[in-house]
Amino acid sequence: MTSTIGHDQDTRDALAAPFQTYEQRLKTLSEASVEQHFDAFADIDWDHPDFAIDPTDERWILPEADVLGRHPWYQALPQDEQIRIGLYRQANITKVGLQFEQILIAGLMNYAFSLPNGSAEFRYSTHEATEECHHTQMFQEFVNRSGQDVGGGSGIFRAVSPILPLAARIMPFGFFFGVLAGEEPIDHVQKTILRAGDDMHPLLQRIMQIHVAEEARHIGFAHQYLQHKAPRLKRHERAVLSVAVPLIMRWLCDEIVVPTKKAQRDMGLPKSVVKELYWDNAESRKFLRDLFGDVRMLAEETGMMNKVSRRVWKLMKIDGPTSRFRSQPASAAA
Numbered sequence: 198m199t200s201t202i203g204h205d206q207d208t209r210d211a212l213a214a215p216f217q218t219y220e221q222r223l224k225t226l227s228e229a230s231v232e233q234h235f236d237a238f239a240d241i242d243w244d245h246p247d248f249a250i251d252p253t254d255e256r257w258i259l260p261e262a263d264v265l266g267r268h269p270w271y272q273a274l275p276q277d278e279q280i281r282i283g284l285y286r287q288a289n290i291t292k293v294g295l296q297f298e299q300i301l302i303a304g305l306m307n308y309a310f311s312l313p314n315g316s317a318e319f320r321y322s323t324h325e326a327t328e329e330c331h332h333t334q335m336f337q338e339f340v341n342r343s344g345q346d347v348g349g350g351s352g353i354f355r356a357v358s359p360i361l362p363l364a365a366r367i368m369p370f371g372f373f374f375g376v377l378a379g380e381e382p383i384d385h386v387q388k389t390i391l392r393a394g395d396d397m398h399p400l401l402q403r404i405m406q407i408h409v410a411e412e413a414r415h416i417g418f419a420h421q422y423l424q425h426k427a428p429r430l431k432r433h434e435r436a437v438l439s440v441a442v443p444l445i446m447r448w449l450c451d452e453i454v455v456p457t458k459k460a461q462r463d464m465g466l467p468k469s470v471v472k473e474l475y476w477d478n479a480e481s482r483k484f485l486r487d488l489f490g491d492v493r494m495l496a497e498e499t500g501m502m503n504k505v506s507r508r509v510w511k512l513m514k515i516d517g518p519t520s521r522f523r524s525q526p527a528s529a530a531a
């Protein structure tokens with residue numbers, strides 16, 4: 198098994214090298230996909246006894262890195278309730294993640310269909326779709342084995358899921374910002390949990406390591422794509438997109454992070470706790486802002502920040518400091 202973190206850094210270094218064309222960077226990403234990729238069933242030993250999911254295992258208790266996990270209401274629950282809710286929540290987030298990936302795969306196919314022969318984007322976007330297929334298998338297998346009948350995203354999200362991939366053909370710039378709205382929060386949360394190094398279940402740890410390793414390329418591609426296309430946008434397109442981006446970010450982020458009504462019922466979350474967590478209290482507001490440090494940096498770089506759009510970022514409560522480099526850990530200050 199390859200070390201995931203080293204590859205992550207190699208890919209980032211290669212992308213950061215100066216004097217490369219967009220096509221060369223996509224070639225680097227494509228070659229990295231050939232060199233390091235994972236198969237949901239070959240690279241995870243699902244039946245290994247250490248990977249068995251025991252619904253009474255203490256390691257399902259939510260870590261401090263999770264907004265619900267560090268809430269006093271959750272921490273005051275009896276341990277068996279903490280475990281039950283912890284397993285349910287982790288299964289539900291996994292389910293939303295794979296629903297996102299299904300939309301992404303469909304969008305990538307729509308996008309690739311429009312590309313001319315010889316396009317470097319064709320090769321990379323199909324590598325990414327291949328990897329995402331493995332992620333959906335890996336995530337669904339985890340959900341199945343968790344024994345939790347989770348629904349994933351909200352009814353609205355599921356209802357519009359057949360339409361969203363069309364955006365990749367009609368307005369790909371907006372679509373790839375939407376991709377980041379899904380990938381950045383999941384990646385941010387997974388990295389925070391892995392960095393914290395708590396005693397987590399080895400199956401979930403393995404899944405997260407695989408995912409973080411491959412997401413580095415996917416997020417890298419979305420950044421490259423948006424930086425490359427931004428100067429080619431027409432004035433009116435830039436104006437509309439600049440306002441649409443923070444709205445897309447916030448909507449999709451809520452889909453991932455905020456438990457749906459069904460999930461709230463299943464977990465037994467009191468309304469007051471939900472309100473505080475999403476997003477009334479200062480700590481959760483900071484969490485929400487921190488999710489988008491990298492995206493704010495990209496929005497600056499791609500000309501998406503202007504007087505009007507800054508207000509929308511603020512209104513959406515996702516304004517804040519901009520990362521100086523990708524994956525910069527957020528500051529401790531609230």
Ligand SMILES: [Fe+2]
Nearest residue numbers: 298329332408
């Ligand atoms: Fe993925």
Ligand SMILES: [Fe+2]
Nearest residue numbers: 329380412415
């Ligand atoms: Fe991805």
